[in-house]
Amino acid sequence: MKREKKAEVFREFIVREGLKSTRQREIILDFFLSSKRHMSVEELYRKLRARHPSIGYATVCRTLKLFAQSGIAHEMRFGDGQTRYEHIAEGEHHDHLVCTGCGTIAEFENKTIEELQASVADSHGFLIHSHKLELYGLCARCRK
Amino acid sequence: MKREKKAEVFREFIVREGLKSTRQREIILDFFLSSKRHMSVEELYRKLRARHPSIGYATVCRTLKLFAQSGIAHEMRFGDGQTRYEHIAEGEHHDHLVCTGCGTIAEFENKTIEELQASVADSHGFLIHSHKLELYGLCARCRK
DNA sequence: ATGTATTTTGATAATCATTCTCAATTAGGA
DNA sequence: TCCTAATTGAGAATGATTATCAAAATACAT
Known part of the structure; x- marks a missing residue:
């Protein structure tokens, strides 16, 4: 679908x-x-x-x-x-966990973080159009 | 200093x-x-x-x-x-508000967001090494 | 179906910031 | 000072993306 x-x-x-x-x-x-x-x-x-x-x-x-x-x-x-x-479908959004070991990219979504971003932007007078959040590190497999 | x-x-x-x-x-x-x-x-x-x-x-x-x-x-x-x-000095970290109008880059720090990032990473088994958070939009001046 | 104006395509050249190459120069320890 | 290895500057190379342009394909009106 x-x-x-x-x-x-x-x-x-x-x-x-x-x-x-x-x-x-x-x-x-x-x-x-x-x-x-x-x-x-x-x-x-x-x-x-x-x-x-x-x-x-x-x-x-x-x-x-x-x-x-x-x-x-x-x-x-x-x-x-x-x-x-x-x-992506319209309206969908998610952020990324990028493994610096194997290059795997995992996705996540966190409503609370998004809200905090909005309030940060607000307090600076910014009108947010989009954002990018990437966490870099080692995935479970590469940690071992 | x-x-x-x-x-x-x-x-x-x-x-x-x-x-x-x-x-x-x-x-x-x-x-x-x-x-x-x-x-x-x-x-x-x-x-x-x-x-x-x-x-x-x-x-x-x-x-x-x-x-x-x-x-x-x-x-x-x-x-x-x-x-x-x-x-930057060691240990310092901050994220960015990037104005797509004039290119101005503002900085911010938000402890709560950082904590949430850590917990997201944790729940995926990731060991975070660094992160990047950028909010794109219009700064107060460019909004007008 | 056919013509026609317009868009699209593929190959290649151009772009642009960054990195590499290399001969000449320089730093720093013996 | 001398020697060895690192560094420099200039220009070439890189590599992903974008521009160019003639040829091909598409949409639409006839």
Whole structure:
């Protein structure tokens, strides 16, 4: 259900913006939505290449950017030089636990932290648009 | 006091690591510690260039990295492609409010948020090494 | 279905901050 | 002072992303 919904949202975005629905965009959308949540451009490109060797890297980059614009994906940079995208439904938000050992990314959500963030922003007169919270360390497996 | 202490920490680091104290490193250290907290490599380089035109960009990059390694500075990337460094004393930590309008960076600290982060990490079996919390939005001035 | 204006694509070049290379210079201990 | 290893500056290299542009594909009106 979720997945088809996201595809729908993207297709509506395409129409609304006067863009065109193309074979490549559909293929990338399909791969993206059926992949694990956190994919780097490079990873997705390699995966795609196996089945669709003619799709160019630039197209993958462009299309992922469109996903972000349409609201079905979120662009992330963890500081390793790679841009990652995760697919999210509107309104969803979560933060990340990044393992510096194996690169695993876990997600979490904490309502109280979000509230505290809002109040911090408030006390500084800031109008928050988005936030990023990342915890770096070793996951349970890498600690051993 | 703070400033001389940081310089001292860096000089000790240089000795401890078997590195050498050079004219360039002292100059950059001096500029860095007397600058505003959040400086991009480019900004610092330009500032430096006015008085010391012979110092190369690569040297500034390398030296700032050393500051980070020595513990007197912290490397930050806010996603605009620029690497920034802020000088910090050991143990100090704070998070950032980044204005997407004018680029101003404000700092804050919130003990409760830190505690909640620790408990989140704990419940996932993570051993936290560091964290990054950034709130993006419009500052009081840009809201108007 | 066909034409047409517009968008999209793929390949390649360009970008841009940072890092690397390397010969020349410099620091610091013997 | 001498010697060895580290450091420097200039320019080349890197690497992910973005821009360019001719060719191909799409949407829509005819």
